[in-house]
Amino acid sequence: MKEKKVVDAQDILEKFDKENQYRVNIGKWAWIVTFLGVALTVFHLYTGMTSVLPSQQQGAIHLGTALGIIFLLYPAKKEWRKTQKSVPWYDVLLAFTAMYVAYHKIIFFDSILQSRVSGYSFLDITISLLGILLVLEATRRTVGLPIVIVASIAIGYAVFGNHIPTKILSHPGFAVDRTVTNLWYRESGVFGTPLQISAKFIFLFLFFGVLLVNTPIGQFFNNLAFSLTGRFTGGTAKAAVVASALQGTVSGSSVGNTVATGSFTIPMMKRAGFKPEFAAATEASASTGGQIMPPMMGAAAFIMMEYLGVSYAQIMLAAVIPAILYFTGIFIGTHFEAKRLKILGLPKSELPVFKKIFVRDGYMIIPLLVIILTIMSGFTPQRAALFGIASAFLIWLFNALVRKESEFSFQKIIYVLEQGGRVALPVIAAVATAGIIAGVVSMTGLGAKFASGIIALSNGYLILALFFTMVACIVLGMGLPTTANYVVTATIAAPALINEFGIAPIAAHMFVFYFGIVADITPPVCLAAYAGAGIAKANPFKTGMTAVKLAIAAFIIPYIFIYNPIFVFVDITPFKLIAGLLTALIGMIGVSSAVIGFFIRNSRLWERIVLFGAGLMLILPELYTSLAGIILISLIWLIQKKRPEEETSGTVATV
Structure with missing residues (x-):
């Protein structure tokens, strides 16, 4: 089932994924980076098992060590990543300075607490x-400039708020020393909830x-997807959707997922007859959904747990149905496109057999089951992650020592521990910067001001308030990583929906979470779509627009669970859930067929509008609206059923 890569996946990652733009040659400093990376991972494993440090001190080590490595x-x-042969002296200076200023909170922890009452010294302000x-x-180096600009504007707003002419946004303003000490030493700034959750749960x-x-778990998921869907109409595209959904359970990176699975699914979709833009968009939109796919989801889900004061099991439950609807929507879109182009499935003889791969490799799903069962049993996400890590380590051992399919040695263990530190760097930087923005919101009361603005713009109409919130989330998501975007919108926008319109808290937070995620496939800044386009050699903007069409469900589902919160397990009854699921699925069939332009026949313009x-x-x-919708969709089905089918031969996919 392996497909020859048409492009270098690492090149795509380096181009579109900021976190992969690190130095290639760092000379003797490689030993220091390895030591720090391994130490950071071991530290989190130890504190996860013992919980020996207060959150502020753990956050200081978490951030300080990460900054040093960055x-x-x-x-x-x-x-300069390939031209520099070592680490320049100024970056060495910045690395150790950054480590010291973070560790300073631990070294002088008691005196800093006292300074909150007596006042901060000049050294404290400088630090x-x-x-x-x-x-x-x-953050600029690992994540990008947009989030830094937003954070810088936030700091400027805190200091110069008294110069803003509009009454809605103006505030008395804070002195520079008070602003920076509040953001650095208080719990609502850099070392606030997002960084604490990163240190406790996200890293693990x-x-x-x-x-x-x-372990070969990625290949197992891909084989599983092809065995389930490969033989059906448009099987290669459907398999890509299923594989990305499964991959999403272990990865929260839209770009990373797109490149990992897209390296072979995109060429296969092209060979089956799909246009390059559609193949790239299918992979990008499905991979983006990984951040809403339980049990892992994106890092923001753990922060949502803390903000809402609920268990992670409740977050997972709330995410299950929206995630199923999201991937179902993309699945339906690929089906209609395949029907429109008359692309058939892969020959059965060329597909893996479900029973065989499950009997041979089914044990690879154990770590995910361990995490789900641990969380559902009432344990903390921290404990669930540790149990998951232990089971994954045992599977690694089994693959290496018994099946001889993985390398296991002291050098490999050190490498894995170091990678544990490396993969967390962009997330740590992003949540620290998001903490700056959230801290400014807390200091200045911007959340209440934003809520007033939303209410004024919407004139009290919920649908308008939702629309304006959606736009704000997507615009912020074009410059901010999902986690940082969620922190900002959960601090500013979600409270307005909850307090002023009576929306269920979990539904409001899931709403802003969703629209922060779909920014990854929404033009003009749609990095997942650009990464897919790079693999498919397709037009990036067209790929982004196609991804929006395919993932149209993602723009509808949040409205569904706002108006019908049973989908996030609020006021749920079996009858309401079944009825709501049926109408939602039928609705997505109508919308998806409309944007693709095919239902059971090629749709005319007026038919697409009606659908x-x-x-x-x-x-x-x-x-009544649901019945009317079902009647209209049924009417279009009958009209198209009576229309003669176009004479076009089908295309059989090839591997």
Whole structure:
């Protein structure tokens, strides 16, 4: 089932994924990076098992060590990553300075607490200013400039808020020393909830993903997907959707997922007869959904747990149905496109046999089951991650020692531990910078001001408030990573939906979470679509637009669970759930067929308009609108059924 790669996947990652733009040659400093990376992973494993440190001190080691590695690994300009033969002296200075300013919170922990009452010294102010500047620079190197610009504007807003002419946004303003010390030393700034959750949970789950990469679990998921869907109409595209959904359970990176599975699914879709833009868009839209796919989901899900004060099991339950609907929507879109182009499935003889691969490799799903069962049993995500890591390690051992399919040695263990530290660097930098933005929101009362603005713009209409919130989330998502985007919108926008419109808290938070994620496939800044286009050698913008069409469900589902919160397990009854699922699925069939232009025949313009409108009518949990939507979709089905079928021969896919 392996497909020859048409492009270098690593080149695609380096081009579109900022976290892969690290130095190639760092000379003797490689030993220091390895030591710090291994130490960071071991530290989190130890504290995860013992919980010996207060959250502020654990966060200081978490951030300080990460900053040190970042300045040693990531150059100031990405063009220097291959030209520099070692780490320049100024980056060494920045690395150890960054480590000190973070560790300063631990060394002088008691005196810093006392300074909250007596006042901060000049040294404390200097340390906090340096710390914020270094966090911003580390974030620029690992994540990109947009989030740094947003954080810088936020700091400027905190200091110069008294100069803003509009009454809605203006505030008395804070002195620079008070701003930086609040953001650095208080719990609502850099070392706030997002960084604490990163230190407690997110790092361990990222390391769990690293362990799984060292087993053939990815290939197992791909084979499983092809065995289930490969023989059906448009089987290669459907298999790509299923494989990406399965991969999404262990990875929260849209770009990483796109490249990992797209390296062979995209060429196969092209060979089957799909256009390059459609093949790339299918992979990008499906891979983006990995961040909403339980049990792992994206890093923001753990922060949502803390913000809402609920268990991670509740977050997982709330995410299950929306995730199923999301992938079902993409699946339906690929089906209609395949029917339109008359692309058949793969020959059965060329597909893996489900029973055989499950009997041979089914044990690889054990780590995921361990995490799910541990969380559902009431244990903390931290404990679940540790149990998952232990089971993944045992599977790694089994693959290496019994099946001889993985390498296992002291050098490999050190490499895996180091990778655990490396993969977390962009997330740590992003949540620290998001903490700056959230801290400013807390200091200035911007959340309440934003809520007032949303209410004024929407004139009290919920649908308008949702629309404006959606736009804000997508625009922020074009410059901010998903985790940072969620922190900002959960601090500013979600409270407005909850307090002013009475939306269920988990539904409001899932709403902003969803729209922050779909920014990865929404033009003009749609990195997952660009990565897919790079593999497919397709037009990036057209790929992004096609991804939006395919993932149209992602733009509808959040509205569904706002108006019908049973989908996030609020006020749920079996009858309501079944009825809501049926109408939602029928609605997605109508909308997907409308945007693709095919239902059971090629659709005329007026038919597409009716199908789209009927699909939207099924969003509202109202009996009459749902019945009207079903009747309209059924009417188009009857009209097209009576229309003669176009004479076009089908295309059989080839591997």
